[in-house]
Amino acid sequence: MTDARLTILDTDQTPLANQEVVLEQTQHKFLFGTAAFDLVPLTNGEYAGERKEQAEQRAEKLTALFNAATLPFYWARFEPRRGEPLTEQVKNAAAWCIGHGLVVKGHPLCWHTLTADWLLSMSNAEILKAQIARIERDVSDFRGLIQMWDVINEAVIMPIFDKYDNGITRLCKEMGRIHLIKAMFEAARAENPSAILLINDFDVSPAFDILVEGCLEAGIQIDCIGIQSHMHQGYWGVEETLRVLDQFARFNLPIHFTETTLVSGRLMPPEIVDLNDYQVQEWPTTPDGESRQAEETIQHYKTLFAHPLVEGITWWDLSDGGWLNAPAGLLRKDGSSKPAYDELLKLVKGKWWISPTKLSTDSNGQIRFTGFFGDYALVHAGLRKTFSVTRENAPAIEIYL
């Protein structure tokens, strides 16, 4: 939140004194995002009939609330057969997002889970080459569409992951985490120097903190620290959230909460260590669960939004029935909104948002208002001028009608 002062001038530099104008916000700078994997089939004509209608309704609710979307680049699914990546399909989804005002993030470029199984027949040198080539290709192919990447995912456990053999764990075990991360970041950076590159992890113990420190010591240019918060086993609460923020704030780097989950059904038992081990047929959303979810969601967003370094929160998933079949959505399976969706909308496009508002300029042609960083429009006598409010320009913005 910031205090902004606008000076409105006409084309010959005369202040527009004592006039009525309308101010409205058009975009948050803060990234309110969601996993949006569903947009790939939707934008590629893979849905028909009722399923298509439902997907379109979900997409409408997505754009009504969010200004950012995470699209899937899991290697195993993105390029199931070597040399046949789903580039065009994901490009269609990315372009749709851009057209709907959504900032797109690609997730992830390097991860041991869901990596290509055709790496398994390779030597580590070949795996490294293939992994780097994959990054170069995808970051280059999506330049302009995707300017934000989860470059590395879950590096803390990467070399010790023991659920199944995979090429990336092998490679990380040989190279060490930091050398591997460095190679991945350098490959991505070279293809798109202006992209925002993240290191992303679910580990919020000192291990991830220390890894970030080591990466920075090794000269890796991390643009943003990505923190997952899959709270299937219960909301962290404000205190733990602040502890996590405090742990990473010392790097003075932007922080994204990249994968935020709060379920609206029963909680996953606390003894589950790897969430993927919890496989259930049915995991219904419940009225009690939905009100708990709404309350905790609002608390979590308020806590994070208030922190000066947090620049984005991504919800995971938009609808029930996604990962783990969890009732983790803001929407039910039938597409209807849960209270968490409604409450979040009231914040993001209500309390934290400036809807069209009539204001009068003073004798110097100035108006003052308090709002959040983002894009705005000013309307006067049929003229509409857009401008951004940033940390830098907020105290003195000039608008020429």
Next chain:
Amino acid sequence: MTDARLTILDTDQTPLANQEVVLEQTQHKFLFGTAAFDLVPLTNGEYAGERKEQAEQRAEKLTALFNAATLPFYWARFEPRRGEPLTEQVKNAAAWCIGHGLVVKGHPLCWHTLTADWLLSMSNAEILKAQIARIERDVSDFRGLIQMWDVINEAVIMPIFDKYDNGITRLCKEMGRIHLIKAMFEAARAENPSAILLINDFDVSPAFDILVEGCLEAGIQIDCIGIQSHMHQGYWGVEETLRVLDQFARFNLPIHFTETTLVSGRLMPPEIVDLNDYQVQEWPTTPDGESRQAEETIQHYKTLFAHPLVEGITWWDLSDGGWLNAPAGLLRKDGSSKPAYDELLKLVKGKWWISPTKLSTDSNGQIRFTGFFGDYALVHAGLRKTFSVTRENAPAIEIYL
């Protein structure tokens, strides 16, 4: 263990063919160490009467089994009043150790626990200056006596330690772990370039692994990785021990098990997280506990001694009633040996040791034997020649009588 070949020549280079010689080992290269804080009062005349006698008996048992000793440099105790360090007292203990064939390690130079409480009135810049000055003074004062230091202790939790406020946690929180460690290592290295400098931690999770990686990336010259293994809550077992070794082996640096504890009484309950929280009046050694301790101790030493990177194991404490009043000793409170002591002695000075042995040289003046790296003596016709067996020279050692 290595195969060694000796060629024994007389002073005019003639091989000593077909003669009987006596070979005996005088020292292990591998460091079998123990915490030996007790030597400070003993060597400074602070014991009298029966207590002195007992301490002398303990010291005899110490030198019978061990070839290394860790002496205490806890800042709070070493320099309780600023400017009045116990340098002379600890020097007496160190000199005693050297005189008794013990390699001495100083523990620790920088640790948040038991750090000087007079740091609390200082700014972080002053704390850093005082901490560096402390390292410079002590490493310099003990040069020649102490060539091995635990430079940093428990850095993984150092900045988040929240039991009580202390200067080092404050400093580490501001500097970050790696910058702090770098400053400490550089201070120690500058004062004694030939010293062996360790980073020591009880954390055997990926956090410590990642910290070591980050330190190496930052150019910190770590000579040896120190791993604590205070097993008050039960023996790790071979599998976990091998996992830990595997985790750190990838750095290809020497590893010391710096603080090894196995109790011969009841185990500490598993829910205790910080061992220091377990405060009991009585924690007796028991016959069952003693046989369990002996068995596990032997297994632990065998596992570690067999690993190519492990170069030392330090037992913690030699006698019962030390840290936490635990029955962690190899000796009971009355000074008598527990089975673990006896069994360890049988290994270290028995199975893993060459007692004086008659051998005959062949026609080329050669003898071959299988033994462990260390120091040996060869006796022939009243002449005694000492030599070392190292990884490098083992295949071809020449001895001139």
